[in-house]
Amino acid sequence: MVIQDEVWLLTLTGISVVALAFIYVIAQAGKSADSAQVQKRAHAIRRWWLLALVLLGVGVAYATLSPFPIANQRVQAPAAQIVNVIGRQWNWELSQSQVRAGTPVEFNVTSADVNHGFAIYGPGDRIVTQTQAMPGFSNRLLHTFTEPGKYRVMCLEYCGLAHHGMVTEFEVVAADKGAQP
Ligand SMILES: [Cu+2]
Secondary structure, eight states, X not given: OHHHHHHHHHXXXXXXXXXXHHHHHHHHTTSOOOHHHXXXXXXXXXXXXXXXXXXXXXHHHHHHHSSOSSOOXXXXXXXXXXXXXXXXXXXXXXXXXXXXXXXXXXXEEEESSSXXXXXXXXXXXXXXXXXXXXXXXXXXXXXXXXXXXXXXEEEOSOOSTXXXXXXXXXXXXXXXXXXXX
């Protein structure tokens, strides 16, 4: 994968910077210094480093979280498509097996026994969205599908012996086709 090469290069660059810093410190270790002057400079460098690190952290967080993977959940109007989901040891029960792409789908997710993790995986088995399935609660998950195809639901929380078998499928059909229940 391409991204692995980039991460490798980034890691190597990071290690080189740390190594150079060590070499610099070792080279400077023997020299005597005017302590007040040096301390002032050291404090200034530390401040700049801190600022640079904070900016880098914010930048990396923003770049990797944007676009945020979970859609806005604060929409008040009820969605046109509603799917009721019950998780139980060890299967998923979905009130319908087809939804339409292009318009929001509201999943009302609950559990009949223990906690489960309701996760939807797209055609390339990439996780699309997820929420918890909890006994006694109904968690509302809004998602608008953009890509038609077969989607899989898997459990993301270990829930007993056959946890791995909690897999089901549903279909997302193109926006112009009507979804069948
Ligand atoms: Cu599970």
